[in-house]
Amino acid sequence: MKRVKKLATPPTFLSYAAVGGYEESLGPLGDAFDLCDPSDSFGQRTWESSEGEMGRSAVNIALTKAGLSHTDPELIIAGDLQNQCVASSGGVASFGIPFLGVYGACSTCTEALLLASLMSESEFSSLTVTLTTSHNSAAERQFRTPLEYGGQRTPSAQWTATAAGAFILTTREELLSDKRGLAKITEVMAGRIIDGATADGSNMGAAMAFAAADSIISFFSSSEVSPSSVDYIVTGDLGYVGSDILRDILKEKLPAAAGRHIDCGTLLYDRCARDVHAGASGCGTSASVLAAYFLPNIAAGDIRRILFLSTGALMSPSSVLQGNNILGIAPAVLIEHFEGGNNL
Amino acid sequence: MKRVKKLATPPTFLSYAAVGGYEESLGPLGDAFDLCDPSDSFGQRTWESSEGEMGRSAVNIALTKAGLSHTDPELIIAGDLQNQCVASSGGVASFGIPFLGVYGACSTCTEALLLASLMSESEFSSLTVTLTTSHNSAAERQFRTPLEYGGQRTPSAQWTATAAGAFILTTREELLSDKRGLAKITEVMAGRIIDGATADGSNMGAAMAFAAADSIISFFSSSEVSPSSVDYIVTGDLGYVGSDILRDILKEKLPAAAGRHIDCGTLLYDRCARDVHAGASGCGTSASVLAAYFLPNIAAGDIRRILFLSTGALMSPSSVLQGNNILGIAPAVLIEHFEGGNNL
Numbered sequence: 001m002k003r004v005k006k007l008a009t010p011p012t013f014l015s016y017a018a019v020g021g022y023e024e025s026l027g028p029l030g031d032a033f034d035l036c037d038p039s040d041s042f043g044q045r046t047w048e049s050s051e052g053e054m055g056r057s058a059v060n061i062a063l064t065k066a067g068l069s070h071t072d073p074e075l076i077i078a079g080d081l082q083n084q085c086v087a088s089s090g091g092v093a094s095f096g097i098p099f100l101g102v103y104g105a106c107s108t109c110t111e112a113l114l115l116a117s118l119m120s121e122s123e124f125s126s127l128t129v130t131l132t133t134s135h136n137s138a139a140e141r142q143f144r145t146p147l148e149y150g151g152q153r154t155p156s157a158q159w160t161a162t163a164a165g166a167f168i169l170t171t172r173e174e175l176l177s178d179k180r181g182l183a184k185i186t187e188v189m190a191g192r193i194i195d196g197a198t199a200d201g202s203n204m205g206a207a208m209a210f211a212a213a214d215s216i217i218s219f220f221s222s223s224e225v226s227p228s229s230v231d232y233i234v235t236g237d238l239g240y241v242g243s244d245i246l247r248d249i250l251k252e253k254l255p256a257a258a259g260r261h262i263d264c265g266t267l268l269y270d271r272c273a274r275d276v277h278a279g280a281s282g283c284g285t286s287a288s289v290l291a292a293y294f295l296p297n298i299a300a301g302d303i304r305r306i307l308f309l310s311t312g313a314l315m316s317p318s319s320v321l322q323g324n325n326i327l328g329i330a331p332a333v334l335i336e337h338f339e340g341g342n343n344l
Numbered sequence: 345m346k347r348v349k350k351l352a353t354p355p356t357f358l359s360y361a362a363v364g365g366y367e368e369s370l371g372p373l374g375d376a377f378d379l380c381d382p383s384d385s386f387g388q389r390t391w392e393s394s395e396g397e398m399g400r401s402a403v404n405i406a407l408t409k410a411g412l413s414h415t416d417p418e419l420i421i422a423g424d425l426q427n428q429c430v431a432s433s434g435g436v437a438s439f440g441i442p443f444l445g446v447y448g449a450c451s452t453c454t455e456a457l458l459l460a461s462l463m464s465e466s467e468f469s470s471l472t473v474t475l476t477t478s479h480n481s482a483a484e485r486q487f488r489t490p491l492e493y494g495g496q497r498t499p500s501a502q503w504t505a506t507a508a509g510a511f512i513l514t515t516r517e518e519l520l521s522d523k524r525g526l527a528k529i530t531e532v533m534a535g536r537i538i539d540g541a542t543a544d545g546s547n548m549g550a551a552m553a554f555a556a557a558d559s560i561i562s563f564f565s566s567s568e569v570s571p572s573s574v575d576y577i578v579t580g581d582l583g584y585v586g587s588d589i590l591r592d593i594l595k596e597k598l599p600a601a602a603g604r605h606i607d608c609g610t611l612l613y614d615r616c617a618r619d620v621h622a623g624a625s626g627c628g629t630s631a632s633v634l635a636a637y638f639l640p641n642i643a644a645g646d647i648r649r650i651l652f653l654s655t656g657a658l659m660s661p662s663s664v665l666q667g668n669n670i671l672g673i674a675p676a677v678l679i680e681h682f683e684g685g686n687n688l
Contacts (some may be wrong), residue, residue, distance in 0.1 A: 001418055003442065005468045046666050074345055075534060082660065083427045085447045086668075089537055089658035093671050098347065098534035100455060100675075101658070103429045103447040111444060115459070121466035124349045124532070142662075188468070190419060190442035193433055314433035314445070316426065318486075322390050324430075327437050331444075 003189050004222040010184040011120045011128075011169040012176055012338075013299070017061035018291035019054050020284075021136065021162030023276070027269045032292040034061045040137060040162050048082060051135035051164075052091030055080070058166035059092060059131055066168050066175070070095040073168070074125035077101075077115050079108035080133045081160075081283055083142060087133050097129065106208075106237050107191065107312030108132045109165060109287040110331045114188040117333065120171045127172060133164040134282030143201075143317055156203040158239045158281035161268055165287025167295075179340035183298040187223055187334035191215050193314065196328045201320040205242025205265070205278055208311040211328030212238060213249040215309055216257055219332050227256035231303050234294065235330070236286035236310035237265035239279030264289035264310075286310040298337050305336045347533050348566040354528040355464045355472075355513040356520055356682075357643070361405035362636035363398050364628075365480065365506030367620070371613045376636040378405045384481060384506050392426060395479035395508075396435030399424070402510035403436060403475055410512050410519070412471075414439040417512070419469035421445075421459050423452035424477045425504075425627055427486060431477050441473065450552075450581050451535065451656030452476045453509060453631040454675045458532040461677065464515045471516060477508040478626030487545075487661055500547040502583045502625035505612055509631025511639075523684035527642040531567055531678035535559050537658065540672045545664040549586025549609070549622055552655040555672030556582060557593040559653055560601055563676050571600035575647050578638065579674070580630035580654035581609035583623030608633035608654075630654040642681050649680045 017034045025036035035057055042053040055078070063070060076095065078088035079102040088101060104111040112130035119125040137147055139160040145151045169185070176182065194214050196207025212235050220227050227233070238246055243263040250258035264286040265279035290308065297303040314327040361378045369380035379401055386397040399422070407414060420439065422432035423446040432445060448455040456474035463469040481491055483504040489495045513529070520526065538558050540551025556579050564571050571577070582590055587607045594602035611633050612624035634652065641647040658671040 005466075048662055048666065049668075079447065081428070083662065084425075084449065084658070084660035086658065086660045086663045089671055089673075090663065090668065093537040093539065093658075096536055099537050099673060100459070100534055101447040101673075103423065103445040105428065115444070118463060118466040118468050121468070122349075122462040124462050124465070190444055192440055193437040193443050195437065314428070314430065314437075316428035316430045318392055318427065319430045319434065322392065324393075324434065327433055329433075329443060329445075 002222055003218050004187050006187050007117055007121055009121060009171050010186045011117050011171050013183045013295055014168040014170045014175055015062045015066035016167045016291040016295050017058045018288040019058040019164045020288055023269060023274065024161060024163050026274060029268060029289065029292045047135055047137040048087065051080065051087040051133050051138050054164045055087060055091035055131050055133040058164040059129055062166040062168050073097050073127050073129045075119060076129040076131065077112040078131040079103050079112060081139055088131065092131060104329060105312030105314050106281060106283040107310040107329050107331055108283040110308060110310035110333055113185060113333050114331050116169045117185045117188050127170045130167045132283045132287035134160055134284035136160045136162045139282060153277055154202045156241045156278050158205060158265060158278045159276040160282035161280045161285040163284030163288035165284065165291040181299040181301050181340050182338040183295050183335055184338050185333050186336050189219050189332045191329040191331040194328050196326045199323055199325050201315065203241060204281060204313040204326060205239040206245055207326035208313050208328040209238055209242040209245035211330045212246050212309055212311050215330040215332050217254050219307060220254065225334060227254060227260060230260060230305045230307050232262050232306045233257055233260045234306050234308045235263045237281040238263045238311055239265040239281060241278045298335055301337050308333050308335055346566055347562050348531050350531050351461055351465055353465060353515050354530045355461050355515050357527045357639055358512040358514045358519055359406045359410035360511045360635040360639050361402045362632040363402040363508045364632055367613060367618065368505060368507050370618060373612060373636045391479055391481040392431065395424065395431040395477050395482050398508045399431060399435035399475050399477040402508040403473055406510040406512050417441050417471050417473045419463060420473040420475065421456040422475040423447050423456060425483055432475060436475060448673060449656030449658050450625060450627040451654040451673050451675055452627040454652060454654035454677055457529060457677050458675050460513045461529045461532050471514045474511045476627045476631035478504055478628035480504045480506045483626060497621055498546045500585045500622050502549060502609060502622045503620040504626035505624045505629040507628030507632035509628065509635040525643040525645050525684050526682040527639050527679055528682050529677050530680050533563050533676045535673040535675040538672045540670045543664065543667055543669050545659065547585060548625060548657040548670060549583040550589055551657050551670035552672040553582055553586040553589035555674045556590050556653055556655050559674040559676050561598050563651060564598065569678060571598060571604060574604060574649045574651050576606050576650045577601055577604045578650050578652045579607045581625040582607045582655055583609040583625060585622045642679055645681050652677050652679055
């Protein structure tokens with residue numbers, strides 16, 4: 001069975017937007033975000049609604065950049081970390097765009113991009129929006145304790161990003177004619193669920209590292225693309241702890257991949273300046289870093305090709321309290337630079 | 345924009361399984377279930393794990409019926425109602441099948457079938473498993489109160505089914521040669537998020553009825569198929585209250601559809617014999633009724649064509665407590681009888 005699908009009609013990122021909160025504005029990518037609200041509230045009266053509004057803003061910014069209205073997309077694929085994914089559904093309801101909800105924990109951004117690619121491949125939608133969000137204050141009180149409780153965090157714990165990434169993918173040539181550089185998804189692979197061999201809900205990076213390793217090794221054994229032909233192997237939010245584990249595994253099993261690894265959870269914040277422990281997490285991490293950093297650089301041609309794998313920890317507060325191991329998953333998409341219409 | 349996609353390569357239901365608990369065994373479809381555990385526990389020590397095991401059983405039964413091993417499927421698409429969908433991920437982790445998690449509340453069964461159809465259309469997977477589960481005891485303590493609390497339920501409240509439905513879809517002709525009658529998915533449509541205009545978490549049927557109406561009207565205005573050419577328009581779990589509202593809307597806006605409507609939430613239990621209030625709910629409802637009743641009858645040719653729309657209430661306990669309206673969604677798939685290989 002061939003795991004990797006090489007797309008016959010690779011969809012192009014028509015536009016994208018990264019929206020964040022206070023911590024994100026202070027990070028090294030802060031200036032590259034399209035919008036950061038220092039209050040984290042986005043004008044809403046609950047953190048849960050703030051996350052929905054943050055996502056809605058990201059979609060609106062991406063639509064505006066592309067010169068589209070909210071009636072143009074044929075489909076929106078969205079997910080988040082809130083119970084029953086209400087940030088996504090509540091956030092995008094007013095657009096009236098046909099909707100598919102996905103849940104892949106912090107792997108959601110890549111899962112949605114994979115599905116959007118296959119939606120164009122199957123000719124179901126030629127103009128698809130994907131949206132992924134997470135919100136620190138909504139996540140902390142849902143997964144751990146309310147912020148007011150002031151719980152002490154362990155060094156392996158990560159800081160859930162208040163961040164959203166929205167992406168518009170299209171196969172419609174007429175929308176791309178004035179683009180000078182393009183980023184396209186050319187290959188996709190779904191992830192397997194891998195037992196992270198830990199039940200420690202404060203060390204999700206360690207739990208997810210094994211799934212990332214499984215997917216990276218599976219991808220390069222199934223694709224014609226080699227590790228040495230990609231500029232970066234980008235994982236989602238392993239953070240500092242999980243990244244060290246992943247690189248140890250890769251050094252042993254696929255050395256050519258180890259040196260190309262970089263993790264969005266280590267890119268979003270400046271850990272010397274801010275108390276973010278083991279780095280960023282939350283499914284907005286990889287989504288916002290992709291939108292704020294990787295895609296602009298790929299479109300410009302400064303980065304030519306990345307393997308992008310958001311990493312998810314499939315657990316709930318109940319499953320952790322019941323002593324279940326944390327399960328990891330890491331779907332993958334290959335994103336490449338193409339010359340745009342004006343350069344041809 | 346054409347909402348409905350007519351599939352170029354309609355996938356066939358190779359096999360399917362319905363698994364349930366005690367209440368489900370007593371219902372009119374009890375004998376048609378493949379397995380019912382009167383303890384609802386499926387040998388596990390928590391209700392959350394019981395739901396995972398129930399789903400695993402459904403997949404194993406469906407695989408066995410099809411003469412497949414768990415290493416054969418190329419993809420599994422699964423979802424449930426537990427926070428962070430841990431019943432699905434925990435339930436199917438051991439299979440090692442590439443996994444995509446979906447969340448559509450009680451619309452999950454149809455969302456997964458829609459995606460599985462498009463996965464075969466895009467040639468990403470020619471043998472896909474979909475799984476949908478819900479568990480009464482896990483859902484009650486998560487969404488409302490622990491069973492021991494003995495909370496009084498309103499007449500409009502529904503009974504969350506302890507039920508799982510697993511489906512194996514394929515486009516591989518060689519797997520179908522000895523089949524005498526086939527059920528295929530021929531058309532698919534994603535749903536829009538519709539505000540249910542109520543914040544009453546004990547009346548989800550009313551909240552979802554508007555989304556069902558929107559999807560039924562949209563489907564027949566976009567497809568070449570007419571309401572009079574389908575045997576049934578099958579909704580997921582509107583129950584008695586929501587079904588009455590839907591039929592009132594259809595009588596006014598699409599009278600030809602009103603008389604063909606039937607709801608899985610009214611088929612699973614005998615409300616004269618058992619205290620199930622407004623009928624069954626939970627995403628296992630439509631999944632198990634499809635597997636136990638509709639698909640065998642469609643394969644046999646006793647039912648020729650149905651429009652199948654599982655209905656989802658996109659809300660969480662927090663969103664209800666915060667006073668947000670309940671949002672509804674209803675993706676749709678058209679399922680049709682075909683003559684099998686031996687009859688050609």
